[in-house]
Amino acid sequence: MIPSAIHNMLMRYIPRCKEATEWISHDMERPLSLIQQLQLRVHVSMCLLCKRYAQQLRFLRRAMRDQRRFWPDAVLSAEARERLIRTLKSAS
């Protein structure tokens, strides 16, 4: 059992949801300090909403990287194609 004084001190520095969402995002950029990692983990273990949030951000990262699926029908219009050909010709 953690002495209550230490427990209180620890809990005082567990981030709330608003801050936790920032940390979750920063953690995707460069690792949080060890203390912050622990503090964030404590919050996420207690907070279903932030747990979902972290999961959802990971999912969105995966979706963003699945590039083939984006704009599957994006092609040059016939006019754009012609413009490009003309520009290229006049540049050579």
Next chain:
Amino acid sequence: MPKSVLQQSATPGASDPDTWVDRYGDYLFRFAMLRVRDPGVAEEVVQDTLVAALQARERFSGKSSERSWLTGILKHKIIDHFRRITRERPVDDVQPWTDEHEELFDADGHWRMTGGSSPTEWDLSPSRTLEQKEFFEALAQCLSKLPRRIADAFTLRELEEMRTDEICKALNISPTNLWVMLHRARVQLRRCVQLNWFNRRGASG
């Protein structure tokens, strides 16, 4: 023998520039569209790319494929485009966003339970998300709603998978600026996708 003919046959994989639009136009356009999300801008950067490539074609060594080479030039043109935007609108997207924050979190920093924005349980099965064209359309829609500079930073990070220092150099911002922008992008994007996709498909709260 004329020098140009020798050069053309000497570089493996080099094609006649007159064929470039046919060969690579759609590929390059789509590549650009993913990143700039606007057909007019996409056409512009593709044009800049092909013109630059035309002028630099003697430097094409044939080590990579011609398409890779053109794509490399295109990536630079896209970054140039983002840089121009950054110069034109230097401050707007990095202002404090207290209003949005207040909508999502209460005074104690907890998620607000009204408004439908707090994270619901998403059905993440691929058959209902990543395998559906409509999902990616919804995602693209949500991306287009992000403030421009934030969307640009987010795209460079998540699509190009550039590192912090590379993006900061490209956009001339500090790492702290970047991380704030990425956080904002994620908060807004996630919320938009939840409201416009998952909430409409029976996600539970």
